[in-house]
Amino acid sequence: MRIPFIAGNWKMFKTKKEAKEFAEEFRTLYKDTDVRTAICAPFTQLDTLKEAFAGTNIGVGAQNVHFEDEGAFTGEISLPMLKEIGVDYCVIGHSERRQYFNETDETVNLKLKKLLNESDIVPILCVGENLEQREAGREKEIVEGQIRADLAGIAADKVASMVIAYEPIWAIGTGKTATPEQAGEMCAVIRGVIEELYDEDTCDRVIIQYGGSVKPENATEIMNMDEIDGALVGGASLIPQKFMDIINF
Numbered sequence: 319m320r321i322p323f324i325a326g327n328w329k330m331f332k333t334k335k336e337a338k339e340f341a342e343e344f345r346t347l348y349k350d351t352d353v354r355t356a357i358c359a360p361f362t363q364l365d366t367l368k369e370a371f372a373g374t375n376i377g378v379g380a381q382n383v384h385f386e387d388e389g390a391f392t393g394e395i396s397l398p399m400l401k402e403i404g405v406d407y408c409v410i411g412h413s414e415r416r417q418y419f420n421e422t423d424e425t426v427n428l429k430l431k432k433l434l435n436e437s438d439i440v441p442i443l444c445v446g447e448n449l450e451q452r453e454a455g456r457e458k459e460i461v462e463g464q465i466r467a468d469l470a471g472i473a474a475d476k477v478a479s480m481v482i483a484y485e486p487i488w489a490i491g492t493g494k495t496a497t498p499e500q501a502g503e504m505c506a507v508i509r510g511v512i513e514e515l516y517d518e519d520t521c522d523r524v525i526i527q528y529g530g531s532v533k534p535e536n537a538t539e540i541m542n543m544d545e546i547d548g549a550l551v552g553g554a555s556l557i558p559q560k561f562m563d564i565i566n567f
């Protein structure tokens with residue numbers, strides 16, 4: 319039985335002061351639920367959120383990690399640095415990193431291996447097609463290819479502990495949500511590839527989220543799809559009440 323998991327991805331939003339204000343308000347709204355939840359924040363806000371959410375079930379996630387422990391990698395953050403803060407999750411391979419920062423399936427694969435082999439930090443692996451690929455009817459081929467390449471050489475028990483987020487690029491921050499059927503169909507495709515690459519047990523255990531313009535108004539119909547276990551929420555996770563309404567879908 320998979321527990322629903324709703325995570326916020328703040329991207330490059332919120333200063334420390336704004337993160338504290340969010341956390342104070344969110345803590346007053348948050349009631350323990352059967353839904354797992356987390357906020358993936360900019361690096362400089364991770365310790366603030368860890369402190370603010372101490373004693374609650376609200377997880378804290380980073381949005382990237384380097385695959386080396388240390389070195390001359392200006393601007394990067396390593397796994398030991400994240401472990402020191404005690405983060406619970408880490409987004410890997412978000413389409414914005416693939417698009418603007420040259421993230422490739424190869425580096426995504428190295429980062430996943432780093433997290434899974436050397437920490438308890440749960441990766442949230444993002445995959446998804448762009449508009450051109452969707453219009454050409456290539457979405458399944460693109461997403462299947464990403465899953466195969468990103469998970470290459472990763473063992474079944476590790477995959478079973480991960481989260482995969484299907485995020486069609488054309489639905490991110492555009493207000494254009496994939497229909498629940500489109501989202502459910504692609505999450506089923508991902509589960510199918512996992513079953514083919516691994517086994518039924520791994521496929522039953524892996525959590526698959528949908529991300530792309532999720533908001534309180536559409537959360538219920540998205541979460542009601544059988545193959546969708548949760549959501550990765552960008553814009554709507556910046557506002558405590560909206561994020562809480564999504565968690566209470």
Ligand SMILES: O=C[C@H](O)COP(=O)(O)O
Nearest residue numbers: 327490491530531552553
């Ligand atoms: O990681 C989150 C996604 O990119 C979705 O962002 P959005 O909810 O603002 O469309």
